[in-house]
Amino acid sequence: MTNRRFTYVLILIAACLAFMPVHGFSQNTPKVEKGVRYLYLIRHGEYDHEDKADSKTGKHLVELGHKQAGFMGKRLKKLRLKFDTFVSSEYTRARETADDIGKSLKLTPTRDPLLNECTPASASDKKEPAEDDTAGCDQRLDEAWAKYVQASPGGDLHDVLVCHGNVIRWFVSRSLSGSGKLWRGMTIANASITVIAVRADGSTRVAAFSDTGHIPADKQTWTGDGAGWQPKAKTK
Template sequence: MATRHLYLARHGAADAFGELTDVGRRQAGLLGERLAGLPVDAVWHSPLPRASASAHEIARRLPGVPVAEAAELVDHVPYVPSGPDLPAAWAGFFDGFDDAERVPGERLAADLVDRFARTAEAETHEVLVTHAFQVAWLLRHALDAPPARWLGLNAGNAALTVIEYRDGLPPSVVLFNDMGHLPADLRWTGFPGVVRP
């Protein structure tokens, strides 16, 4: 039975303009070193510069592995909850979202799932370098959780999430937000200043 192995990663730390920082390059390089022992077939990345640069930094540790852009991995809000599905704490985040933003976001989220969250014809190992919301959306899908449950599933910069897809079986979540390849000072970059594990 062929298995599709997806190695999901949020891009490395970026500056206010969305460009990868030196810290982000180091994070991505360490993730590449972690993945170097795997039979990676492809590295896919979001069109945004911070994800593209992270993917190329990862791929420097994966000689001969092709790197390509996948439009479905772009940063977007995959689902806007409403009514009882909208946690009060998130109401301000979605204030002002209208159908002009909601509909394309939901379409992109469906395209993301259709392209990557399924089995493949042969055994494959693919790295997807994307954004926190897309990692959360694919994880939510793998767990068959309600659409609003993507909220609060935060991914650290260059953290690793692994999902496996096999015919006839539900997806298997192997890892979520694993940062074991990063030294303590490179973990949780981009999150508010709170106590961190």
């Protein structure tokens, strides 16, 4: 091939490249990565177990419960994240916990009855129903899952849900096994944080469970035996 012909071929190639759409080359096409939705599931603080409030209102936090919620608020603040959702159940103990957290975050929580405490049908072997049992619990939790466990349409999202032990354990069971039936095999601490990550394809993973690292050991509480230690006084 003569130099003149070679030069002519190069000119033709350059012309073709100039008019070829950019999307014809995958390496030149920016790859849009969808983000992850992080659900921060927070259980309410320690509450007054002797409170006679009706089940639609729920029981109030004791002084220790408010302190636990304060520790949680400080922890979330240190994350320096923009929280896209901040919601609690309608029950008093969850509302008060969220309100205490909101003071640190400078945010006002909304309320959602889908997050109210209830006992799933898999606890049917209980001799006596709990006072906060709710008809249609599993259906309501399914609705809560469908509402909050959604892939992010864009970048990372951070949602804070302040609710209850049964609700959080059900979410974790559903995330790990595809079913909410394993929830009874877990113990969860008051004012603990559980994190579920929702990937772009809708799949989930449990990134943290019942984390109480923000609460001093002598101020940590569980329903039941918990991790084997309890503070001497649950009210202070």
